[in-house]
Amino acid sequence: MTIASAATSTRLAEIAGPANVISDPVQLAACAIGAQIPAAAVRPGSSDEVAEIVRFAAAEKLAVVPLGAKTKLSMGLPPARFDLALDMTRLDRMSAYDPGDLTLSVEPGIPLARLAGILAGHRQFVPLAVPFASRATAGGTIAAGIDSPLRQYYGTARDFVLGMEFVTGDGVAAKSGGRVVKNVSGYDLHKLMIGALGTLGVITRINFRTFPLPAAMLAFTAAFPSAAQAIDLRHRVAQSPLRPLTVEILAPGAVEMLSSDIAARIQARPAPADSFPKGQWIFTASFAGNEKVLDRYKRDLTQMAEQSTGNGAANCAIYGDVKIPDAFPRQREFAAIALESSPAATILKLSVLPTRMENLLAAVAAAAQAAELRWAAMARGLGIVYAALLPETRDEAARRAVAEAVSKIVAACATMDANASVPWCPVEWKSTLPVWGLERGDFEQMRKLKKMFDPAGTLSPGRFAGGI
Amino acid sequence: MDRRLLQDLEKLLGPRGVLHKSEDLLLYEYDGSVETARPDCVVFPRSMADVVGIVRLANSHQTPIVGRGAGTGLSGGAIARHGGIIVSFSRMNRVLEIDAENQRARVQPGVVNADLSLAVAHTGLHFAPDPSSQKACTIGGNVSENSGGPHTLAYGVTTNHVVALDVVLPTGELLHLGSSALDPVGYDLPGVFVGSEGTFGLVTEITVKLTRLPEAVKTLLGIFNSIDDATESVAEITARGITPAACEMMDGWTIRAVEDYIHAGFPLDCAAILLIDVDGLREVVDAEAEEVADVCRVHRARDVRVARDAHERDLLWKGRKNAFGAAGRLASSYYTQDGVIPRTKLPATLRRIGEISRKYNLQIGNVFHAGDGNLHPIILFDERNQQQFRDTVRAADEIIEFCIQSGGSITGEHGVGMEKDRLMPLLFSEDDLALMQRVRSAFNPAGLLNPGKIFPNSKGCGEIYVRPQSSAGAVPA
Numbered sequence: 001m002t003i004a005s006a007a008t009s010t011r012l013a014e015i016a017g018p019a020n021v022i023s024d025p026v027q028l029a030a031c032a033i034g035a036q037i038p039a040a041a042v043r044p045g046s047s048d049e050v051a052e053i054v055r056f057a058a059a060e061k062l063a064v065v066p067l068g069a070k071t072k073l074s075m076g077l078p079p080a081r082f083d084l085a086l087d088m089t090r091l092d093r094m095s096a097y098d099p100g101d102l103t104l105s106v107e108p109g110i111p112l113a114r115l116a117g118i119l120a121g122h123r124q125f126v127p128l129a130v131p132f133a134s135r136a137t138a139g140g141t142i143a144a145g146i147d148s149p150l151r152q153y154y155g156t157a158r159d160f161v162l163g164m165e166f167v168t169g170d171g172v173a174a175k176s177g178g179r180v181v182k183n184v185s186g187y188d189l190h191k192l193m194i195g196a197l198g199t200l201g202v203i204t205r206i207n208f209r210t211f212p213l214p215a216a217m218l219a220f221t222a223a224f225p226s227a228a229q230a231i232d233l234r235h236r237v238a239q240s241p242l243r244p245l246t247v248e249i250l251a252p253g254a255v256e257m258l259s260s261d262i263a264a265r266i267q268a269r270p271a272p273a274d275s276f277p278k279g280q281w282i283f284t285a286s287f288a289g290n291e292k293v294l295d296r297y298k299r300d301l302t303q304m305a306e307q308s309t310g311n312g313a314a315n316c317a318i319y320g321d322v323k324i325p326d327a328f329p330r331q332r333e334f335a336a337i338a339l340e341s342s343p344a345a346t347i348l349k350l351s352v353l354p355t356r357m358e359n360l361l362a363a364v365a366a367a368a369q370a371a372e373l374r375w376a377a378m379a380r381g382l383g384i385v386y387a388a389l390l391p392e393t394r395d396e397a398a399r400r401a402v403a404e405a406v407s408k409i410v411a412a413c414a415t416m417d418a419n420a421s422v423p424w425c426p427v428e429w430k431s432t433l434p435v436w437g438l439e440r441g442d443f444e445q446m447r448k449l450k451k452m453f454d455p456a457g458t459l460s461p462g463r464f465a466g467g468i
Numbered sequence: 469m470d471r472r473l474l475q476d477l478e479k480l481l482g483p484r485g486v487l488h489k490s491e492d493l494l495l496y497e498y499d500g501s502v503e504t505a506r507p508d509c510v511v512f513p514r515s516m517a518d519v520v521g522i523v524r525l526a527n528s529h530q531t532p533i534v535g536r537g538a539g540t541g542l543s544g545g546a547i548a549r550h551g552g553i554i555v556s557f558s559r560m561n562r563v564l565e566i567d568a569e570n571q572r573a574r575v576q577p578g579v580v581n582a583d584l585s586l587a588v589a590h591t592g593l594h595f596a597p598d599p600s601s602q603k604a605c606t607i608g609g610n611v612s613e614n615s616g617g618p619h620t621l622a623y624g625v626t627t628n629h630v631v632a633l634d635v636v637l638p639t640g641e642l643l644h645l646g647s648s649a650l651d652p653v654g655y656d657l658p659g660v661f662v663g664s665e666g667t668f669g670l671v672t673e674i675t676v677k678l679t680r681l682p683e684a685v686k687t688l689l690g691i692f693n694s695i696d697d698a699t700e701s702v703a704e705i706t707a708r709g710i711t712p713a714a715c716e717m718m719d720g721w722t723i724r725a726v727e728d729y730i731h732a733g734f735p736l737d738c739a740a741i742l743l744i745d746v747d748g749l750r751e752v753v754d755a756e757a758e759e760v761a762d763v764c765r766v767h768r769a770r771d772v773r774v775a776r777d778a779h780e781r782d783l784l785w786k787g788r789k790n791a792f793g794a795a796g797r798l799a800s801s802y803y804t805q806d807g808v809i810p811r812t813k814l815p816a817t818l819r820r821i822g823e824i825s826r827k828y829n830l831q832i833g834n835v836f837h838a839g840d841g842n843l844h845p846i847i848l849f850d851e852r853n854q855q856q857f858r859d860t861v862r863a864a865d866e867i868i869e870f871c872i873q874s875g876g877s878i879t880g881e882h883g884v885g886m887e888k889d890r891l892m893p894l895l896f897s898e899d900d901l902a903l904m905q906r907v908r909s910a911f912n913p914a915g916l917l918n919p920g921k922i923f924p925n926s927k928g929c930g931e932i933y934v935r936p937q938s939s940a941g942a943v944p945a
Contacts, residue, residue, distance in 0.1 A: 155628065174899050174900045178877045180808045180876050182880040184625075184663050185878050185892065186895070188614075191656045212710075290755050436654070445657060446655045452909070
């Protein structure tokens with residue numbers, strides 16, 4: 001690490017106030033991404049300050065990484081350069097909330113938990129049941145593009161972020177979209193910001209659509225000896241008129257991982273799957289509605305599960321005492337729990353058309369077994385699969401085993417038009433794993449866009465796909 | 469137009485693939501808006517290779533290119549503002565693949581919106597975006613304009629249903645954006661492409677999500693003696709946490725115009741009606757229909773009717789979807805706005821539109837997607853009356869200004885195009901617009917594709933920004 005020059009510190013202090021410039025090595029170390037420790041950190045208090053800091057950084061050729069609660073900094077590649085951490089946590093205000101309009105405008109540093117509390121007071125919510133939920137900020141969650149089990153019903157951020165304000169790499173404050181639910185004025189630039197890991201702009205405001213909180217919810221689980229049966233149930237639900245809020249399938253390794261002591265430490269609420277015998281594939285779903293609707297779901301899901309077993313007897317359970325809207329908090333925390341479950345946890349995010357889910361899960365199982373790795377997989381009903389490889393050690397042998405398994409899985413994905421990336425792995429392995437999957441034909445177009453937003457490469461250089 | 473270019477286009481596409489005689493071009497001067505401009509020629513590609521060939525030729529002659537579907541757009545998006553080549557996708561109209569199990573369809577851009585839903589109806593699925601022009605408009609056009617429709621209240625607009633696109637950039641480059649499986653790696657390129665109003669690239673193939681048809685649907689007709697009661701009912705339906713599949717409002721004047729034309733069964737003496745669809749599981753529909761009816765009654769609805777069967781439901785919806793056609797029977801010209809307001813501002817906005825109507829002594833009918841605050845006031849005028857024409861433009865502007873002051877937008881689903889480019893600075897700063905233009909240049913560096921759209925400084929013709937819609941105009945969503 002280098003020490004920020006006196007001139008840099010002085011200028012940052014002029015912009016954000018001396019109290020908001022961090023040069024304490026311990027605090028700076030907390031902002032590190034791998035071996036990259038920033039020379040300084042600054043906590044802007046307004047969008048104007050963000051713009052001024054970015055302009056200064058661009059002029060001084062300093063690389064800037066925006067960050068919030070720092071729960072997902074290890075995603076993507078470590079930045080090629082990292083001079084200045086832009087700590088967005090002071091920008092934590094809710095600037096507008098109109099419950100009657102079901103819209104909301106927040107600054108990026110607002111913790112999701114605080115936001116959920118305010119919305120719950122109006123029986124509303126934003127459908128982001130994401131990992132690290134107790135600490136994560138709205139901005140970090142959106143910038144990381146992390147998905148949520150509730151996407152089954154509510155979609156992802158691209159479906160309910162209505163607009164944004166952000167500061168581009170040349171320090172220009174810009175915006176797109178608006179704060180109404182229907183709007184086609186101008187290009188939807190905010191869609192590019194979702195999941196961009198801060199490589200296109202520093203998000204300074206996010207407008208969300210909010211949703212009414214379900215009044216009553218139930219959770220359903222069914223245990224099956226095989227993946228095929230659990231996936232068969234997924235298909236039956238998809239072809240039925242039912243519209244559950246979440247559908248997820250846990251491989252036996254995931255059941256074990258989510259019922260471990262480590263999981264309990266991260267998320268105290270037990271996983272419903274705890275009550276099933278080990279070694280099973282667990283189908284889980286949650287659904288909302290009035291009493292008649294809930295009865296219908298119970299009846300139909302049970303019946304479909306019986307058909308999926310093939311012998312008419314299914315091992316199902318219904319849970320009434322669930323947290324609304326997030327019925328399976330340990331599944332929500334899958335990534336957070338996986339990261340604590342191995343010294344070198346490597347998590348792949350895969351997506352595939354649902355009819356190929358079974359083949360994809362088989363490829364994951366085969367690759368992990370061939371490399372003699374413990375593994376855990378969780379598949380969402382829409383075809384998103386999180387596969388965690390959990391080596392017992394963090395050494396060269398483990399790296400080789402993981403690299404071998406990852407490359408087999410990525411190759412299998414290529415044969416089934418599936419998408420693959422490796423959002424999490426030990427930082428020292430990043431350069432040897434396909435963190436952003438295989439090069440895609442549209443990466444070149446992404447690089448062109450990056451130049452339009454950040455011509456000098458000031459923002460999070462090197463963290464993103466395609467070398468961006 | 470350059471004779472060599474014309475010859476080259478004919479060589480590429482055959483003589484039946486190119487129109488260039490002035491009588492043939494007349495139709496292509498228009499879309500559903502009232503803007504006009506004459507293209508130099510219209511070409512009809514049959515494949516992606518044809519499109520690439522056209523783009524390369526246009527490039528070598530530095531001639532503008534404008535994509536076109538059915539020409540039902542309402543903001544001049546498919547008009548060749550600065551002349552050049554119109555690329556009509558009417559011969560690229562095949563449904564290429566239906567994957568019912570995975571709820572996907574792959575289509576060419578010229579497929580008519582309603583035809584896709586018809587093609588997949590046997591699987592119990594449909595393509596959810598449903599603009600009122602859905603029997604004519606194409607999915608390529610829907611992608612360009614990010615089209616909506618009444619049922620987008622619950623199901624979302626086009627962008628929520630597009631997962632992948634094959635596009636030809638104006639440089640001749642081919643790109644496959646997104647993927648059939650969800651969450652492709654990298655930036656959300658389909659997300660920024662959809663709604664770019666034909667200024668980024670020519671779409672040659674589209675992969676969309678298909679949505680399961682609901683098990684049950686109920687259509688309710690709430691009849692009110694006051695507009696305020698109707699708008700307040702809408703606010704309370706939202707406040708009670710109900711998201712109907714559609715929630716449309718028409719005022720008394722529009723109802724009478726429609727009834728005279730369609731005979732949908734709307735009462736002639738009321739001030740407003742709400743047309744509300746609730747759908748989903750039978751159990752959900754029963755409960756929500758009851759609750760919606762209750763809200764209407766609490767807000768003094770004179771009557772709440774439930775359509776007895778599919779026939780009655782279709783008739784009510786036919787009345788709604790033909791509201792603009794009905795307006796056209798009553799005046800020589802009309803102009804339709806497409807403003808958006810936060811839903812709670814509905815009562816205040818309608819009162820304001822009433823004031824504007826009285827101020828200019830203009831008849832303004834109101835038909836709109838009440839559930840998501842998307843207004844379509846229809847201003848009637850006689851185009852031969854110069855003063856009335858100027859007043860119409862002023863009234864339309866005042867409505868849009870009120871939308872913006874209320875925290876809304878200048879267009880909810882019709883697009884900016886040629887119609888509202890000069891209004892963009894009311895919503896966006898110079899920096900915002902400059903960045904959007906930079907993003908455009910990442911796709912369309914020389915500005916050859918659909919020039920003169922969206923951005924105010926791109927105006928080149930000095931013509932009046934809007935010539936109000938003629939009564940023969942197309943049908944807004």
